[in-house]
Amino acid sequence: MTSVTTDISLPADWRDFWALTKPRVMSLVVFTALCGLLAAPGSIHPILGFTAILCIAVGAGASAALNQWYEADIDAKMKRTANRPLPAGRMDRESAFQFGIGLSAFSVGVMGVAVNWLSAGILAFSIFFYAVVYTIWLKRSTPQNIVIGGAAGAFPPVIGWAAVTGDVTLLPVLMFALIFLWTPPHFWSLALYVKPDYAAAGVPMMPVTAGQKSTRNQIFFYSWIMAASALAPWALGMTGLIYGIPAMLLTLVFLALAFSVWRNPAMETSAMKPEKRLFGWSILYLFLMFALLAVDRMVLA
Structure with missing residues (x-):
């Protein structure tokens, strides 16, 4: 896939990296994950609960960053996405890719070590599903992209539940x-x-x-x-x-x-x-x- 812009005229700052995580979408992800955690039977230490929700949020941000890395050419053609960091020329694709991979590794690793590996595994699969199955495979190939790809956004409450119980x-x-x-x-x-x-x-x-x-x-x-x-x-x-x-x-x-x-x-x-x-x-x-x-x-x- 060709780069959207070859002349990066403006340096990326923290706001551009924040924008890569799609914070408005992340808010819904975090909320449904928190509800899954609260609905689960049993209890979890507040610090571990906070860690679990943080990891889910970071994982969602990682998925969004990888999505924007791959879809920079599409975003440049759409009015509502043209001002995102990549199509607007404020960031290069390599930085977005590295940011997304780094967030992915951090979120899954911390979730596994601090909480449990079942929740970490589901988190890893949700990132893979959104970044690869939906973004790279489905979105450009079929009008059923949203139907199948909707699974990516449906994992957070399951992860929240698994963080408490260790099962599904x-x-x-x-x-x-x-x-x-x-x-x-x-x-x-x-x-x-x-x-x-x-x-x-x-x-x-x-x-x-x-x-x-x-x-x-x-x-x-x-x-x-x-x-x-x-x-x-x-x-x-x-x-x-x-x-x-x-x-x-x-x-x-x-x-x-x-x-x-x-x-x-x-x-x-x-x-x-x-x-x-x-x-x-x-x-x-x-x-x-x-x-x-x-x-x-x-x-x-």
Whole structure:
């Protein structure tokens, strides 16, 4: 792959390295990992718990840095990513690559030595999955990139759980499933209103390859499957009413917004088109669902 820029005119500073970690995305990763840790049975020393969450955060930053290292050419063609450190010419690709590899080794190594090697192994696999399976293999080759690649962002609560228990049982698998099935409607709603960016960059996102109607259909379909996974912990008796009732109401709102996207016959031009409403709600939805699950489990314990 050719470099985006051959003349690095501006030196990178700490803010550029921080930007490589995608801190806004990292915040959701850290939160779901923390909820997985808090929901787990048993206890963990606060210092080890902090270390586990720190390692997960650093691992997420490593994945993001490697993603931007590989996708510098794509980022340069998209308005919302053109000012990132690499396409903007503030950093060379080798520095981004070394930064990502260094963070990966640090996060996995510290997690293994300080916490346990199961959580470290899952963390290592999640970094590999995002950087190699999703970024290098899937993203440029198939419109199902988000569906399969969504697994990368679904690992943090499993890692948090494993950090406490040293094992993986059904509830962390359901947490994984919720994020995994949430990812397609979340990202495809974004892709619907930034379709020109993806088209310009040659990324085969669903709206570009299959069109808006098919994308809206799939958003609605995946929203229903996600709803089932969201309510499964309550239905299976793993959580109580603190999670169950609010989760049902929040999920109904999600489905209502997905329905408005599905029935939208043409892309609206208003600032609050259905796709934007669903995308915005989906972020808040996941935060609230995991917060409720963690609180419910702590109260039940």
